[in-house]
Amino acid sequence: MNKVIDSQSLPGWEVKKLGEVCSIIKRGIPPKYIENEGMRVVNQKCIRNHEIDYSLCRRHNTSVKNVPEERIIEIGDILINSTGTGTLGRIAQVRTQPVEQTTVDTHVTIARPIKDKFFIDYVGYIMI
Numbered sequence: 001m002n003k004v005i006d007s008q009s010l011p012g013w014e015v016k017k018l019g020e021v022c023s024i025i026k027r028g029i030p031p032k033y034i035e036n037e038g039m040r041v042v043n044q045k046c047i048r049n050h051e052i053d054y055s056l057c058r059r060h061n062t063s064v065k066n067v068p069e070e071r072i073i074e075i076g077d078i079l080i081n082s083t084g085t086g087t088l089g090r091i092a093q094v095r096t097q098p099v100e101q102t103t104v105d106t107h108v109t110i111a112r113p114i115k116d117k118f119f120i121d122y123v124g125y126i127m128i
Helices: 120-127
Strands: 022-027 039-042 058-060 078-081 091-093 102-104 108-113
Parallel strands (some): 039 102
Antiparallel strands (some): 022 108, 039 058, 078 091
């Protein structure tokens, strides 16, 4: 039996849709992969156990295709695997500033909580 969560079932709490508490919810870019240099790209296999394994990232050739600023990950972003058997729905939150600019591919969605709405880590824990 599924229970509908609404403001009446949670007195003192506001119930909002994810789109109302995030500044963006968008999938990443279709990368043009290269072996060296370029921008790091988080893909599905990078998101495991609610953490991001940057060592599994591939590289995107930014001289062929620019990455929109909003698709460069930042602290607080929640990364959600959006496709794939066995990987769909895996989630990790960016908790520390990446050492270099990093984006995500089209198999990963960035949900960026609005920073002045609430404690950002809280949203990540709720999503998990």
